[in-house]
Amino acid sequence: MSLAAEAFVSQMAAAEPWPESATLYQPLKEDQILLSDCASSLAVQAYLRMCGLPVQVVCKSNAEYMSPSGKIPFIHVGNQVVSELGPIVQFTKAKGNSLSDGLDDVQRAEMKAYMELVNNMLLTAELYIQWCDDATAAEISRPRYSSPYSWPLSNILAYQKQWEVRRKMNAIGWGGKTLEQVYEDVTQCCQALSQRLGTQPFFFNKQPTELDALVFGHLFTILTTRLTSTELAERIKSYSNLLSFCRRIEQTYFEDKSS
């Protein structure tokens, strides 16, 4: 299909209202999903709940390969398939749902900068700990990642994934970092987020934005996921405003709906 035709189709899709049957796909929650994927998936779920868009979460062992970009999570809305938070935000905006419309240009630029910070620091740190820390990779990441497959495919796929992530880490200059340096990066990132948040309920005052969804997704997942060491969670726990921020979003958007 040509680019113009594709653009036309997405325009047409944008005109349609958000269907009740919208679905979000992620790996198996109990046995398979890893910290970084869980965080990204939770961020998208938080974002859609903030927008008031209903979505049904479906766990599929091949979610990663079903996703058009190969990344978790992706949503299936009507006959459109969109993956990752950024494109999903664009997609909902085209459908008339946006959280950042109230912001001015400076604030919007600031929001984008902080989102980049979270993706570059927290997400990368999660990937580092999952796949570059040998203890975590051997005890948690590889067994969980390969759980849906039978031997020897399980080993092949797990090591292939690990190799791929390590190559990426080397490319962005994280390959030589020690675990302690990574924890230090996480601390600095949290420091910056904590300062920006201050005593406000959300990053940009009273209204949540996609930044809030992204930060919540990552911090909440780190705080509630058991790893080989609790060091990562401990680093976050020293910022009390971030902790109460997580609790607040959880209570507002997740608890009342699930009960």
Place this chain on the structure above:
Amino acid sequence: MGTVHARSLDPLPMRGPELGVQPDDIEAPEIEHEPKQEVLENKNVVVQQVHIDGLGRTKEDLLTYEIKEVFRAKNLIDVMRKSHEARQKLLRLGIFRKVEVVIDTSRGEGALPNGLDVTFEVTELRRMTGSYNTMVGNNEGSMVLGLKLPNVLGRAEKMTFQFSYGTKETSYGLSFFKPQPGNFERNITLNMYKVTGQFPWSSLRETDRGISGELSFPLWKTSQTLKWEGVWRELGCLARTASFAVREESGHSLKSSLSHSMVIDTRNSSILPRKGGLLKIHQELAGYTGGDASFLKEDFEIQLNKTLFWDSVLSTSLWGGLLLPIGDKPTSIADRFYLGGPTSIRGFSMYSLGPQSEGDYLGGEGYWAGGVHLYTPLPFRPGKGGFGDLFRTHFFLNAGNLCNLNYGEGPKAHLKKLAECIRWSYGIGLVLRLGNIARLELNYCIPMGVQSGDRICDGFQFGAGIRFL
């Protein structure tokens, strides 16, 4: 004394049809020119020695199986016939470029007056042969490199390697073949491969990496093959616009299967046969030896040919297959059957009938297809006895169906389902045979019984392939 050269026989194709050589054919003309003419035909002779000249890396024990019959010969005609058979056997091993037979009277110590020596002068194939092709097809161009090592260990083992580098995909395969010495039809083959295929009718792309081991042996009139195969299959969407049903099938799976196939082939040629029949049964059981895919697959093919008046041939064929999932997992899109196209039910687009989702064909768990063809020579027979014999005109009638079966319903319901909404087509066309392996067809087709969702090719359709309904 008279030396008889059997080299006047044409070199035979390695796997060509047996030339029924009559003793008259090889009666040597040279004897007549000898001054001391002696009629050896009915004289009892003894084959005292058999030499094989020109051996390099071939192990002799392999050849003793092939030539031992020569020692049993009792008279000269017998010696010639047995030597000729031995020569054919040697050529069939695929390790010699040339084999010549020289029969002479025995000389030296201990030579009997009626003793003969048979010498096979062989030329071995090179240690390694290579080939290079370019191929265009499927919206892709590729370069194919092939390497063959005949007789790699000295006992007719063959190692082949093929590497295809395309604009989109890279594939390769390595195979090792070993026949049992003295029983060439009984052989084992080991394979290792990576193959990538794009299937636009399903918006699917499949990469298979696998290993397999195969044992072939003749049994009565059949040829049997037992095979184990382990394949790591990676499925993906060909485009972003692929239907969600295909998207859901994406990802990795491991198939480990045992399969058995049986073939009886009495046809005189595999492409455009004039007489004889073919029965092929294939069954595959996956899941019992590991892997994620569990199913039982049964597949058969029958073809009967009969020559009628004026060189015309009536050919009928019937195909059918069933795929039964074992356990709760549904069958994979990669294991299901596909039907339609110029090599099966003509008049429909390639693999474009049956269950589909948003224009992507998902294949079915049960199918049957039948065809009746009347092949005739070209009208007015231009180029008779030469180029024109490569062509045939044909009238055809094809029918078939492909659907999913709900296995709770019982066999009667399945039969009913396969008998509903039958797709069929008829037409007329031109067939060109390419060597003894492939054929091309240009047909004018009229598809009938079209169901909604089927993609048809009304009018002229071109087809190329190896296996035709």
